[in-house]
Structures are given as structure tokens and as C-alpha cells.
Amino acid sequence: MVIASFLLFLSSLLPQKAQAANSWLGNWQYREQITFNNSSSTENLVNFPVLVKLDSTRINYANTQNAGQDIRFTDSDGTTLLPYEIEKWDSTGTSTIWVEIPQINASSSTDYIYMYYGNTSAIDGQNKTAVWNSNYVLVQHLGETSGTTTFDSTANANNGTKVSATDPNPSSLGQIDGAQSFNGVNDFIKIDNNANIDNITVITVSAWVKTNNTTSQAIWTSYGAPHGYQLWLQAGQVAMWSDSGTVNSGVFVADGQWHYIVGVFDGTNVYIYVDGTQRASGAGTVTANTGNNQIGNQCVGAGYTSCSLYMNGLIDELHISNTVRSAAWIAASYKSETDNFNTFGAEELRPNSPPNTPINSSPTNGATLQLLTPTLTASAFSDPDASDTNAASNWQVDDNSNFLFPEWTRTSTSGETSTTVNAANGVFANSLAGKSELAHNTVYYWRVRYQDSSGALNSWSSYSTSTTFTTNLIHTPTNSSPANGITITTLTPTLSASAFSDDEPGHTQSASEWQIDNDINFASPEYDSGATSSLTSLTVPSGALLNGSHYFQVRYQDSGGQWSSYSAPTSFYIDTDTGEYLLQPVGWNQTYNLGDTARFTLQVLARDANGGFDPVTPDSIPIWRLRYWDGATWQELVSATSMTPLAASSTYEATYVIPSDAAWTGREVTPMFYATVNDVPTSLTREIEIVSSPAQVVINNITNNTVPNITANITITNEGTAAFEYTYDYCVVVSIIDQCGGAGNIAYSSAAKLIQPSQNFITNLTLNVPNPGNYFFKTSVWWSNKSSNASRSFTAAAAATSSPSSNSSSVGGGGGGGGTVWSGNLTASSSSQVTNSAGSTNSSFVAVWEAIYTFSQRLNRLENRVDVLESKIKKLENINQSNYSSVYQPQPSYVPSSQPTLPKINHIFRIRLN
Numbered sequence: 001m002v003i004a005s006f007l008l009f010l011s012s013l014l015p016q017k018a019q020a021a022n023s024w025l026g027n028w029q030y031r032e033q034i035t036f037n038n039s040s041s042t043e044n045l046v047n048f049p050v051l052v053k054l055d056s057t058r059i060n061y062a063n064t065q066n067a068g069q070d071i072r073f074t075d076s077d078g079t080t081l082l083p084y085e086i087e088k089w090d091s092t093g094t095s096t097i098w099v100e101i102p103q104i105n106a107s108s109s110t111d112y113i114y115m116y117y118g119n120t121s122a123i124d125g126q127n128k129t130a131v132w133n134s135n136y137v138l139v140q141h142l143g144e145t146s147g148t149t150t151f152d153s154t155a156n157a158n159n160g161t162k163v164s165a166t167d168p169n170p171s172s173l174g175q176i177d178g179a180q181s182f183n184g185v186n187d188f189i190k191i192d193n194n195a196n197i198d199n200i201t202v203i204t205v206s207a208w209v210k211t212n213n214t215t216s217q218a219i220w221t222s223y224g225a226p227h228g229y230q231l232w233l234q235a236g237q238v239a240m241w242s243d244s245g246t247v248n249s250g251v252f253v254a255d256g257q258w259h260y261i262v263g264v265f266d267g268t269n270v271y272i273y274v275d276g277t278q279r280a281s282g283a284g285t286v287t288a289n290t291g292n293n294q295i296g297n298q299c300v301g302a303g304y305t306s307c308s309l310y311m312n313g314l315i316d317e318l319h320i321s322n323t324v325r326s327a328a329w330i331a332a333s334y335k336s337e338t339d340n341f342n343t344f345g346a347e348e349l350r351p352n353s354p355p356n357t358p359i360n361s362s363p364t365n366g367a368t369l370q371l372l373t374p375t376l377t378a379s380a381f382s383d384p385d386a387s388d389t390n391a392a393s394n395w396q397v398d399d400n401s402n403f404l405f406p407e408w409t410r411t412s413t414s415g416e417t418s419t420t421v422n423a424a425n426g427v428f429a430n431s432l433a434g435k436s437e438l439a440h441n442t443v444y445y446w447r448v449r450y451q452d453s454s455g456a457l458n459s460w461s462s463y464s465t466s467t468t469f470t471t472n473l474i475h476t477p478t479n480s481s482p483a484n485g486i487t488i489t490t491l492t493p494t495l496s497a498s499a500f501s502d503d504e505p506g507h508t509q510s511a512s513e514w515q516i517d518n519d520i521n522f523a524s525p526e527y528d529s530g531a532t533s534s535l536t537s538l539t540v541p542s543g544a545l546l547n548g549s550h551y552f553q554v555r556y557q558d559s560g561g562q563w564s565s566y567s568a569p570t571s572f573y574i575d576t577d578t579g580e581y582l583l584q585p586v587g588w589n590q591t592y593n594l595g596d597t598a599r600f601t602l603q604v605l606a607r608d609a610n611g612g613f614d615p616v617t618p619d620s621i622p623i624w625r626l627r628y629w630d631g632a633t634w635q636e637l638v639s640a641t642s643m644t645p646l647a648a649s650s651t652y653e654a655t656y657v658i659p660s661d662a663a664w665t666g667r668e669v670t671p672m673f674y675a676t677v678n679d680v681p682t683s684l685t686r687e688i689e690i691v692s693s694p695a696q697v698v699i700n701n702i703t704n705n706t707v708p709n710i711t712a713n714i715t716i717t718n719e720g721t722a723a724f725e726y727t728y729d730y731c732v733v734v735s736i737i738d739q740c741g742g743a744g745n746i747a748y749s750s751a752a753k754l755i756q757p758s759q760n761f762i763t764n765l766t767l768n769v770p771n772p773g774n775y776f777f778k779t780s781v782w783w784s785n786k787s788s789n790a791s792r793s794f795t796a797a798a799a800a801t802s803s804p805s806s807n808s809s810s811v812g813g814g815g816g817g818g819g820t821v822w823s824g825n826l827t828a829s830s831s832s833q834v835t836n837s838a839g840s841t842n843s844s845f846v847a848v849w850e851a852i853y854t855f856s857q858r859l860n861r862l863e864n865r866v867d868v869l870e871s872k873i874k875k876l877e878n879i880n881q882s883n884y885s886s887v888y889q890p891q892p893s894y895v896p897s898s899q900p901t902l903p904k905i906n907h908i909f910r911i912r913l914n
Helices: 002-013 327-337 843-877
Strands: 030-036 045-054 072-074 084-088 095-104 112-117 136-140 160-162 169-171 179-183 189-191 203-210 217-224 227-234 237-242 245-252 258-265 269-274 277-283 292-295 298-301 305-308 312-321 342-344 360-362 367-370 375-378 390-398 408-411 418-420 443-452 467-471 479-481 486-488 494-497 509-517 537-539 548-558 570-574 581-585 597-607 613-615 623-629 634-642 651-657 669-677 680-683 695-704 709-718 724-733 745-755 760-768 773-783 786-796 833-835
Touching: 045 327, 045 342, 203 217, 203 227, 203 327, 217 298, 217 312, 227 258, 237 258, 237 269, 245 269, 245 277, 258 327, 277 327, 292 298, 360 443, 375 390, 375 443, 479 548, 494 509, 494 548, 581 669, 581 680, 597 669, 634 651, 695 724, 695 760, 695 773, 695 786, 709 724, 709 745, 709 773, 709 786, 724 760, 745 760, 760 773
Parallel strands: 367 467, 486 570
Antiparallel strands: 030 112, 030 342, 045 095, 072 112, 084 095, 136 312, 160 189, 169 179, 179 312, 189 292, 203 258, 203 312, 217 227, 217 292, 227 237, 237 245, 258 269, 269 277, 298 305, 360 375, 375 418, 390 408, 390 443, 443 467, 479 494, 494 537, 509 548, 548 570, 581 597, 597 613, 597 651, 623 634, 623 669, 669 680, 695 709, 709 760, 724 745, 724 773, 760 833, 773 786
């Protein structure tokens, strides 16, 4: 009694709210008074969320918008807006709305607020996070009817995740609105860890629960071993668990009825309330934890494992606060949420008639070439209430007919029917923020409304029907030079465009911006001048451009700070490099055995538009010659002879069989190559190191060149006399000089294959290329530290295509000794082919192989392993310490059985430039 008297004394010192209000909110036509019965409370309820339930007996839905967008709540003064949240709007049934009341006085049955509606132009005004202020850390209404997320209405976003869309199952039979129905077996709602929910030790947790199951069930659990707390039903009785143990209220609620259950921790004690009345208390301490948070069960393991105490019933409206809610607060909440706290007054009609809607006069609807600071004029003010005069006007200009975010607004302090759009009269916003005029060549909508002089505040007319006008032009420049499609021979061209032109009086050119790109969309310009001075001509600085195709565009800025559109792009081509050609060696070897066939493969290239080199067709087939130095003069072994074209005309090959004559040991041999392209003679001019490999690799074609998956078909031929497991890698590069496995790789991979002597291994290799463009597909086959190489150019296409690039070329690497008739070998992939040494597919074998493929895979893998083991044993048998030189050279595994280890040509081939 002493505490109650003291609280009443304090409340008497606080300012009391006015109990009468003549003011009316804005353009709302209807309102009702909602009065609260807090007569049994001994304390003021401050920032108290009240549940407002509406049905056809409490509101005329015909006077509201279809989703309640025009619902507003004010304090008793009639104009101070209160935050609210619509949990459900049902114009054919019951709507539920939560409203935060600043204060409901103790012992009062007369405190009230207003509910407004009936404004067809109003937009949704909800502010749910303000309803549930910072003392609330979680508010779950649990009325979701679909999906797996249950949403938190506080600003903390402590949303829940259900096991599935139906676990727990949505129910329309909640205490407030909808609820979630738990099956008592495996469903619950987990809440992710969040400091605002985990690190609190003073707590009020409440929920509505309905069950008839007497097993122990969790309502809310926050647990991180060994700390936490839990609101639960212990054998049907309401209980609270914390670090201090369990306090059981002794109140049995498993009776199939809805019950309002609240648990409070004040730092040392726990208090349990059932249906608004305190029923138990005891020692209870909560320690902050970062463990599991869940509704409807208890999980003690990391990741919500080891779960128990599953709820078998319904839960609605779970609220958690980081403060101690008093007994008066909890009792009032129970009354409010059982719809026993509010009474509704009769519907009131707005007493004042708003002014008549004005009509736009000038500019006329659809007018064009209007000034950027136009004058707007509307019809004269009129009002059904004869005594009312024009007190104010509100003007809006926007580039969108919905006027959600007007570009210019003005509200006059006295009645006016005409105004000029400028920075002195109103406010430019959004895209025109900071401007002093409207934008060029833009369609604008404008409207106005009038306010009357009656005592009613914000008694505005409706807005006039909007009309449009189009502002005048800043003309788009036209590209002049370089002319479209022209080829120029300078990397610093001069760009020119038409003169500046602007229809706005007094406007002059203040800047220009020039852009050049190799793509017409200008997504990433090669050159951008930025805002330069008022130029109509600009010379591109050196270093900005390369040879190739380019596009340019320009735009002008006027003295008002506005830009024209960019000019229509025109193209030009830069070609400063003419007559530059080279021969690119691709895959010949450095060291050969006596009796080997030396293969020399090269590609004819021409400088491309970007300064690199691409394959090109020469005037005639290149020629080659081979000679050696006998100590006094050059002796010619092969006179000028035409090379053999490979898969594409830009790639050629020559071969020479090294005599099996010991006199050749140590001889230096020099191959020389010549080609003529566009009447320009070209020769191979650089020394290279060449290594041998008993394998030949050729890229047959690009079977798929559509981004992202690029597929090449290759053939690897074992030119040795024994089986060998070859490692091969493959890559996509931009430049022909980039090697697989290097920094220039767009994509890279590797594999291995056991290949029988004279066998052709044919397979498809696929790599991922993210963007369209020109590339090379390269592959290398390795034998010890020696390799044979091949490459093929292609164009990666953005759209699917069935044929390879028209300028593709194939390059094959040289290899070792001769071959025998193919003996066949099953492969482990049905996507590869094996051919004979002549290069044709053994169709009968393929047919048989297709039939027995499934049964032969295991046998084939075993056979391959035996072959590898056999080749390694042969290699060990041929090891001879006397054959080692002072510099180690890897020995091949295919030593012919008909002769001992052959001596090597110890000197490299050298290619000299004429």
C-alpha cells in the first residue's frame, strides 16, 4: 500500500494529457476515440503497446482503404501521431493492430487516443520498430502462413527459422491472430545468436500457449552450456529454469485453453505470472551466453543438436524485453491482449469541408520546349465553406506521375494560384538536389493543392489532376571526325564534333567529355577525358590507344551544369604497323637419337590490330633447308624444299631422318625457314633450344567454342617402340608465347594416359573460359623433361556455335622414332577414340568395344598398370653406369630391343637469322 500511494503521488506531479481536442488530422475524414481502462493499476504505463482489435462493429471498413493504408493513431490532442504496426488487416473480418501509447495514467479509465481513417490519398504509415522500442529485443507475432521465416518486429531483426514451412505448422487459431502449431516430435524455431538477445541478464519473456499435453515442453530456451534460461511447462505446470535451477509455479495449464505465461528475471529472483497474475517466485540468476536460442524445444548441442522438450501445442506472440516488467504492466498486457482494455467511441465525421480541387491551367497539358524555370498557374481558390479563404498552396513537380519523390516542391505561407519553379521559391530534391532549374529535355508532371483558412489544421484540398510539359533541349552533339569506318595511321588522333547548341536562353558550353572504347557499349572505356573545358575538338594523348578498332562518343555540359546525351558512336580503325610478319616455331626438339625423325613445325604469323600476332596465310608454301658446318664451309643436307601444310594453312612441317651413323655424333645442324606474306619475305631469326620427345600431339579442331566451356579434340601418337604413360597438360592463353602452367593462363588442367607404341590417343579436352574473345588452345605431352607441343587459335563465342573459328590453326610438335601397326588398347573413357597409326578409326574394334566396354573397364585398368610396371622394369634393365655423362640427361623408356642404347647428338640445333 505504501508503494502504491507513492506511485500515485508521483503520477500527480506529471503533466496530464488534455481530455478534449478540437484539432483534426490532415485530410482524414473520420475518426474514433479509443479509451483505456487502467483503473485497477497503481502505476502509469509509459510507452505501452496496446492491442487494437477491429471488426465491422468497431469500424466502417467501407470508409477505409483496402489494406488500411489510411489508418492513423494520434494522442488525445488529435494531431500527434503515434507509431503503430498492422499485424493483420482483414476488411471482411478481424484486424489486429499494435499501437504504442506514450502514457496511460494509473487508476485512469478516461485516457484515450484517436484512430483516424478515410483518406484516399494517404500511403501506409506503419512504423513497427517504433512500437517495439529499445526495451524489446524480440517480438515474434508467429502469424506467418508460409515460408520458413518468422519475423521479428523490433529493429533487432531477430528473425526465426522454422524446420520447414510446415514444421511447425501455421495455424489461424491464435490468441491474437495466427499462431504456430508444434507437433511435439521434431519441429521448432531457431533464432540466430545476436548480442542484444544473448547478453542480457535482466529479462521479461512472455508468450501465449495452448496445449493439452502433460509432457514437459519448452516454450522459449536460451542456452549456452552451462548458462541460460528457459520458460517451459514441467509436466503441464508453468516453470522457469536458470543458472539457479528451476522454479515451478504449480499452476497446471495443459487444459487445451490459451494461457498468457510470463517469466521475469530481475538479477537475483525469478517471478512467474499466469494469465496476468503472479503465481510464484524464487531465486533465479541468468548469466549471459551465446548458445542456442529457440522457440518450442531445447537444444543443448552446437548446431542445434541433442534436442528435447519439444512443444506439443500452439504458441502465439512471443515477446522478450531487456527490462523488468512490473506486475501492473503484465496485468494490463493480459487485459489488452484479451481485448478487455479498450472501448470504442462512435465514428466522428470531419467537421470542415476541404477546398475544391484546383485545375491546372499553364503550362497546358503536353506543352513542349518549356523553360527550365517555368511558371505554373492553376484555377482560382474555391471552398464549399463560403467563409474559408485560400491560406496556403502546395506545388509539386516530378518526373514520375506517382509523385512519391517530387523533384521540386513549394508550400506557400499565403494563398497563391501561380508560382515560378526555381531555387528561390521552392526546394529541388533527388536527382535535382542542389540545382537551380529543371533538367533539359525531360517530361515533368505537376500538380497543386490549396489549404483553407478554417480552424481545422491541414484542411487541404485534393491535388489537382497532374498535367505534363517537356523542357527545352540541350542538343546532342554529332561526331565529325574521324569519319565513321575510316582507317587512320596515328595512335593520337584528333576527335571533332558539332558545335554546342542549347535552347535555354543564356546557356553556354562549360565542358565536354570524350570517350573511346573498343566496344560500342563503352562499359569500360579505353580513354575518358573527364570533364574538360568547352571543347568541340580534342587530340587523344599518346599511350591511350593501340592498333585496332575503336569507337568514340562525346557529350557537352551547359553553364547550368547539365550534360547532353552522348553522341551516337562512330568507329575508326588504327593501323600503324604494316608489313610486319614472323615465323613462330611450335614444337621441335633439342636432342635426337641417331635414326630419329626430326620434325620441325612452325606457324606463319602477322601483326594483329592489338599489336600481337595472329596466324596468317603466306603467298606460297614456306620453304626450308638444312645444313651443317664442317669446320670450313657450310654443307647443305636439304636444299630449298617446300614444307608440308598441317591442319591449317598457317602451320607447316618438315621432317628429316637423322642417319644411323656414328659420324653424326656431335654434329651441329642448322635448319632455316623462309616465307613470303604480302610480298614481304620473312625468315626465322632466333636461336631456340629444342628437346626431343617420343610423342607427337596435334589439335585436330575446336569442337565447341561457346563460352564458358571450350572443347578441343586432340590426337597424341606414341612414336616410340614401347608403351609409356604420358603426362599431358593443356591451357587457354591470350598470346601464343604464353606457356601452359604460366601466369598468362586463362584456364589450365592436366592428365595422363598410357599409350601403346604407334597408338593414336584421340580425346576431347574441355576448359572454362569466362569471356568471349580471341585465344589459343595449347597442349604439351611430356616424356621425362621433354615435351611435344601443339596450339590452335580460336574465337570464343558468346552464343552457341557448332563450328570452330574460321581463322583457327593447328600446330603439332615433333617426336621420336618410328612406329608399328597399332595393336589396340581399351581406354577408360568412352568419350575418347583410339586409332591406328594411319590415323583412321578401327570401326569394327569400336563396335566391339562399345558392346563390351562395361565388362572390360576393370581388366583394362589392370592391363594398363601391368604395362606401366613392365616399362619401368625395362628401364631398370637398361641402366648402365658407364652411359652416364657428367651432366645428367633423362633416358627414355622406349629403348628399342634390337639395339643397345644409342649415342646422342650432344649439340643443339641452332637457327641463325639472315
